[in-house]
Amino acid sequence: MRIVKVLGMLAALLMFGTAATAADGQVLLNAAGATFPYPIYSKWFNDYHQMHSAVQINYQSIGSGGGIQQLKTGTVDFGASDMPLNDKLLGMFNQKILQFPTVLGAVVPTYNIPGVSAELKFTPQMLADIYLGKVTKWNDKEITSANPGVQLPGNDIVVIHRSDGSGTTFVWTDYLSKVSPAWKSQVGSNTSVNWPVGLGGKGNEGVAGLVKQTPNSVGYVELIYAIQSHMGYGLVENSAGKFIKASLASVTDAASGAAAKMQKDIRISITNAPGLQTYPICSFTYLLIPSKIADSTKRDVIKTFLRWMLTSGQDMVESLNYARLPKAVVAIEMKQLAQVQ
């Protein structure tokens, strides 16, 4: 069924593509990929169309995997992914793909313990041990020692994770892999992993729903989702040893902390980034742009759009609760933009 659907989508896209070149003066671009940045992308593409009526960008939020596939087969002009493409994935393309971070997101731990209203503090080791199934009770010493003064019950912890493949899971597991060698060797990081324990909920709303309904549970959701649905969430200890509550500012901080390393490789993961005020569990989401675009009109439009997105476009992101790119990262991307030919 899925295949038929995908084939249908491909056919529709192909028809769009041929129609696009036929219209005179009009430039129609097709893009597909990640769902997490869809709200801001659709706002960007829409606003850009208002300013340049000849340019129209269709974005299908079919998931990062689908975006990568379609970019590979050439049915879209550019793709989008929540997870940076590693060398193995890049090797499957017959052209060089450049990755442009667009906005930042963060993932926060959320929980439901009857009788506990205090904001819980999570250490990296604690999160890894809970998700590995090593810490199984809320009054475990590892948890109580980080949360002095909070009366925690001796109930079993119900671990909840995402069941659908998602960038959120990638960020969460990427962070756990960094802070816990045991996690890295046993589970690793990906958009879906082989979870040692726990229940799976579909989407942010699925995880949030399960956490809300299940006493003594812990889960993780995107910061945007937590903000928009007014959910409480815990503090996480950063690499400087301070407990930070995620906010748009503390997420942007994490990115500036990592900017120095991004000079060498733009795909650097920014989980557990250095800095006193940085929130440790966050990541970029990327646009995937081919480095060689044969159609010069399309190339110019894509480059102009990217330039706009990195400058004035960034002023819009916070209204939709995304964290904006730090200046240092924008500078690196501007440099990379010159490579698109």
Added chain:
Amino acid sequence: MSSNASMAKRAPSSWSVRAYLRRLATGDVVAHMVTLIFAASIVLIATLLVFQLWNNSAASRQQFGWGFWTTQTWDPVFEHFGALPFIYGTLVTSVLALIIAVPLGLAAAIFLAELSPRVISDKVAFLIDLLAAVPSVIYGLLGIFVVVPLMRTTIGPALKDAFGFLPLFSGPNYGVGFLTAGIILSIMVVPFIISVSREILLTVPREQREAALALGATRWESTWKVVIPWARTGITGSIFLALARALGETMAVTMVIGNDPKIRDSLFAPGYTIAAVIANEFTEATGKLYLSALIELGLVLFLLTFILNGMARLLILATETDRGRAS
């Protein structure tokens, strides 16, 4: 002689052309061709489906072979894939759904067809057809907001009190799991069973009932011993339809099953089904082996449905001949 023969040859051919045209005009041939094409298209679609699934799962089939059917790991990071927990989850939830839905649906169909006044029966049948058209995500929401909490606070503990000594009803109860998925699925498939079975029961000739009654059978005896056996094939068909829907259901199941690919005895434990994992992971799956393993799961589901249907058909065939011999 030769001219005679050629005359004889020509005459029927011109005659048959005219006949052909006449048949064309009256629509027989057209109808034959159109229906043939439609019937062939079903075969074509099924063949294309299998062909696509087979082709796109090549990487995974080569890597894992038959081991894919018996492996219990599903690890996208280290790229080790096996279908067994998903097969198990799919079978357990579907069987649970049928265990609940078949008696319920059959009893309702018997009441509506045999016992209730026709006016009520028709109105209720209309409602049931409406139920069959409700999108599955609505049933999923019903599951999350009603069945899951009920399961955790009321049904689960009650079952544990009564049957806690069985491994089937032991272990922690989170509210989500095999049993909850089975219950939601049974609610989803019961309209199919009622609706189709009722129609079938209504087609049983009046004379059959009257003959039984005339022989001194009670109302119930005539229903149970005459009407039901008469309608048996159709009723079994309705159960297949229900089974097929249960095997392939995605959204409602993934919302209430807990999505954990492990094989466990307890019906309270979280599980996973084939359709659910494909829907969950396909959009974000990257890498050739991962994608092709997901597609191979689709192939497994196709084969599973095929085998179950085949087995059920053989079962009917066997009982039919048995009955034939007995009578």
